[in-house]
Amino acid sequence: MDANKSLDRQLPHVPGFLFFIPVSTLITLVYGTTALESTYENSDLKKPEWPSWKSLDKWFLSSDAQPPVRPSSIASINSMIEDNAALDLPADADALWQSEHEWKGLLHAQLLRDPRSNAYWRTWIELDRKFGCELLPACITTGEKVRTVVFSRLTRELGCLGSVSRMSAYDWRNKEPGLLDSPLFEHNRIADMFAVVIRFCAWVVAEISVRDWAAVIDAGLSNEILLKNLVPQFNEQSGHWSRPIAEQLRGLAQDSGFSSNGRASAFLGEVLAGRYLDISDKQRTLRRWEEAHPGKPRDSVLETLLEAVQPLLDQHGGLWSSASAHNRKFKFAWLNAVLLREMMQKDLPCWHIQEVFDTYADEFRKARALLGKPLS
Template identity: 25%
Template sequence: MSAKSSTYEDSVTLSQEEISAYLAAFGEKKVCLREAVLLIPVEKVYALLDINVRSLWEAIKEVHRGLPTSKTALKYLSESASDVSTKRQHRFIRAVPIPRQSTELSIAQMEKGFTVPTVTNWLGLLELSRLDPVVLDYWKPKLFALSDLSLLPNKRARFAAYTSSEVVAQLGCPASRQSILNLFHDLSEEGLVQSRALTQMMSADGLATLLRLAAWFMADSQVGNWEFELEEGTQNVIHAVWVIPTWCASSQSWSNPMQTALEKLASLAGLTKKRPGPVTHLGKLWAAQDGVEPESRIRLLRNWLQLKGGRPSFQKLLDLIKVSYDVHMQQRGGLQHDTKANYWHGACVFRLAETMSLLIRDLTRSGWPTELVISLMGVYETEYRMARRLLGKPLEN
């Protein structure tokens, strides 16, 4: 690990002495477990993005050599971790990075007799993601507010606090606000629990919060790669906005981000004509790189486009991105020194496009009101513009 990396880790994670103090004070404290409002658990987001936690842990372990094996980590991070002895749990805690501010929030929760792991996990993820400090400054108070909101055990009291909460209004889906308030006044507590419309609107709030988080990650990435953005002339482009499905009133249908993803990759890889289409162009290019028959790659890409045959593995996405990006960079005069990072980032954006295609398909099939989904999808651009402004690089259009 480099000196710079070590300094960063030291600033955001607890020392062994601090871990000892934490465990001595709270290591065996019994508290009530609370479900977070508004926030989707990190592990469910991993599932939504088809992220294999074991593979993710192994990738992190390549950078942080002292971490426990993925088998050990999954055992301690699973729901059955409570069956493991306290001594062994403490040993595991000492072996992994413990985010400092996430621990502060955890302590604040336990002093009130409860814990909301989803909130502390999100704060810890932001701390460990090497983001601009502005990102954490923006999200930390909101996560603390959501922690307090999650404390309320009574359903009606929680609904009342939810409908009047400033942080919910800031992070949720705009179209949900007045509709949830109307339902709250019209329905009994039992009616609220059983209301399909309320479930949809609160789910829209959670997805909106997730899209806002994604907007901050994307804006931070763009600002952090500013010289490249200037070279590409993309500094005023809302990064990855094309992965967000858009509604066409004339055709009464949603756009397919997977179609857009393949079109963009094909253009990047030199396609300038309508024929052959992006699937055929990319399939032939990819097959030539791998030394296989073009038909197999073309068929695979067509299945991806149609959301058939299972989800593409991250490695397959990475392979396709690499082929397309290399063609682009060679046309511009050669590969850059940080090309590997760009491959990985491109594959992540492609995965997001595939996930959003699946999401819009499932929301449509489930009968979500179009107006609610339009409002939900609109939060990405709004949040992105604010993030860029707060990061000191406002969009000029």
């Protein structure tokens, strides 16, 4: 196949998104500017004939991007685009909708393994593309576009629980030039976008619980919404949010045999220090993870900590007796901490942020029911 023809057939690449924030944007938001390159270059899905990350950035991603012109460069792009097994895109697609492309790549990475789970999320991803590439471009006015989004299945079933009633109460035909800048519209769009991320995470956890059903039953957790303690909750009395990283640190300590009301950082810092004489230094490091706004736990420290507590997890961990499980729990906690920070910075009111995080329990129940293990 002629390389130029193949490249022309697949373009244009349509940037942007509606409900599914591009995975590349989410990774950068959560893990920083260099994380995306590392994720791509180290992915098991990346094939030798695909272009390097630096080439992709030069050709498509940077502000001064220039499409490739050399035949070998175009061939490397075509090799990547035409791998339908990786992209899971329609063979006759006339454009690449960015969020569909990236979220289907996420599904291919097997975060979800059950065919029912993948079918469920593919349906929503493809509907998001239909809205972005077909339905909204067909709308004539801004008000019509807004109403199309507000009353969509995507808003009703993937957004926050109160989005439809809240948005439908407003007459979107008025003041059309300022519609997209109104706090009501902006806050609801941000909330619904992050709600999709939370719902997907809930589905991942629910599917894991079904795969490990015997262990879940043995732990007496078959009717519990797993990892709910890592989802931020607002305390009306104190006026503060719960701390996901601190909650996970305490959970790790408890699964390692810690039963005191003291600080988890003190117990785990002593375990982390081991035979060395730097206990206070290790405790101080972990104490920073208990703060209201902690930085991301360093991978090297977390890896060393989990290695140190593994013998204790073997004794006391129960359902969470593996270091790898706790590593994933730390990642989930950090994701929640970042989403909380982002919504606070964008001035969403606390009740609205809480509504976003409340979708976790809602989607967990839905996933368990659709996977044949409903909560009673």
